[in-house]
Amino acid sequence: MRKLLIFVLALGGIYCGYWFVGSAAVERGAKAALAQVQADGWDLTYAGVSTQGFPSRFDTTLTDFSLRDPRTGIGWQAPFFQLFALSYQPNKVIAIWPNDQTITLPDQTLNVTSDRLRASAAVAANTDLTLTNATAETGPLTVASDLGWHAGVDKGLLALRQTDAVNTYDLFLELTALTLPATLKSQLDPGNTLPLALTVTKLDGTLTLDRPLDRHLDQGPQPTLLGLSIKDLNLTWGDLTLYAKGRITADAQGRAEGQIDIRADDWRGLIALAANAGLIDPGVAPTWENMGVVITGGADMFDLPLTF
Numbered sequence: 001m002r003k004l005l006i007f008v009l010a011l012g013g014i015y016c017g018y019w020f021v022g023s024a025a026v027e028r029g030a031k032a033a034l035a036q037v038q039a040d041g042w043d044l045t046y047a048g049v050s051t052q053g054f055p056s057r058f059d060t061t062l063t064d065f066s067l068r069d070p071r072t073g074i075g076w077q078a079p080f081f082q083l084f085a086l087s088y089q090p091n092k093v094i095a096i097w098p099n100d101q102t103i104t105l106p107d108q109t110l111n112v113t114s115d116r117l118r119a120s121a122a123v124a125a126n127t128d129l130t131l132t133n134a135t136a137e138t139g140p141l142t143v144a145s146d147l148g149w150h151a152g153v154d155k156g157l158l159a160l161r162q163t164d165a166v167n168t169y170d171l172f173l174e175l176t177a178l179t180l181p182a183t184l185k186s187q188l189d190p191g192n193t194l195p196l197a198l199t200v201t202k203l204d205g206t207l208t209l210d211r212p213l214d215r216h217l218d219q220g221p222q223p224t225l226l227g228l229s230i231k232d233l234n235l236t237w238g239d240l241t242l243y244a245k246g247r248i249t250a251d252a253q254g255r256a257e258g259q260i261d262i263r264a265d266d267w268r269g270l271i272a273l274a275a276n277a278g279l280i281d282p283g284v285a286p287t288w289e290n291m292g293v294v295i296t297g298g299a300d301m302f303d304l305p306l307t308f
Contacts, residue, residue, distance in 0.1 A: 034062075043068040043075075058085045068104065075104035091129075092122040109146045115139035123214075131213040133161040149181035154197075167209045167226075175201040188276050193269075194238040204232040208249075226250050230260065240273065241265040248308055256308040263303045267292050 031049055038044045047064035060083045068075030082096040097117040103110040119136035123129040135158070142152035154177035161170045178198040180188070185196065208227035217223070226249060233244040241264065248258035264270050268289060275285040296302040 037067070041070065043070055058090065060084075073104065073106040077102045077104070091125055093120065095119045095121075107147075111144045111146075112141070113144070114141040117141060128212070128214040128216065131160070131162065133159070135159045145181075149183055150179075151181050152179045153177060163206065165208070167212050167223075169207045169209070169213070171203065171205050171207050173201070173203040188273055190276060194240070198235065198237040200234055200236040202232065202234045203230070205230045224250075224254075239266045240269045242270065246306075258308050260306045260308075261303065262306055263301065265301050267296070267300065267302050 034044060034046065034049070043066075045064075045066045046062050049060065049062055051058055051060045062081045064079060065081050066075070066077045078101040079098050081098070084094040084096065086092060095118060097114065099114060099117075101112045101114075103112060115138070117138040119134065121134040122132045124132050137157045138153070138155070140152070140154055141156065142150060144150040153175045155174075156176070157172070157174045159170075159172040162168070163170055175198070178201050179196055180198075185194075186192070188194075206227075206229040207225060208229075209223040210226050211223045213223065227247065228249075229247040230245050233242070235242040243263040244260050246258060246260035248256045248260065251257050271280070271285055271288050271292065274280045275282040280288060292302060295304065
């Protein structure tokens with residue numbers, strides 16, 4: 001029994017030593033990364049960096065954080081930013097944002113208010129640190145501009161997951177109660193016939209890239225999209241509903257090839273929406289509507305294969 005107790009205590013001591021050594025390494029790495037950002041010409045200030053979470057996590061917190069690109073004027077300020085990692089799985093991290101943060105653009109300032117805005121990511125245990133999966137989610141989130149507009153969602157989810165195919169990733173996006181800026185809403189819906197928010201915005205698909213998502217992304221050109229498979233696209237705004245599925249790929253010249261099958265409810269409203277948005281010439285909108293009547297026989301719903 002005594003030997004077992006000594007063995008357990010020895011293991012505990014070794015693990016404690018591992019945690020303190022590991023936490024110090026994590027903190028040094030964070031400070032080195034911040035110093036590199038400053039060396040790259042960014043305006044970066046922060047009050048402090050600390051790592052806690054003993055015994056099972058490395059919880060690194062950056063306080064009073066401000067980052068700005070002097071070339072573009074784009075910046076980000078937050079009272080804190082946190083990265084959490086399990087001490088026994090450091091290749092998986094969780095990022096936590098504060099409820100209030102500020103994004104500065106060249107022409108305006110955005111105040112972002114959110115509830116439970118967080119993200120997680122995992123990389124493979126290899127030298128390239130290849131991304132295996134990433135998820136970002138939020139509760140109610142509002143973006144308010146000093147120009148007077150605001151937008152937001154009640155709930156949002158974005159997920160990316162590596163598949164067995166080379167350089168291929170499953171993509172899922174869902175936004176609930178997406179509220180558009182009032183100016184954009186009035187442009188798209190000048191008659192004010194639609195509700196303030198899109199009820200559902202969902203995309204379930206697969207991306208194929210020309211290179212993997214790994215630590216080499218800052219070296220050379222950014223990944224190029226080679227193919228997009230849409231399993232389910234659903235946009236619902238009042239009586240307007242748009243569904244789509246299909247697949248398109250890039251040919252040798254980079255042009256799209258493939259087919260997307262579209263189904264729309266209240267397709268006349270969609271044509272008006274596209275004309276108001278400038279996606280189609282308002283002068284030819286009646287032609288599109290006449291074509292819709294021919295295709296549907298005057299029904300409110302149509303199915304159309306869109307071939308590239």
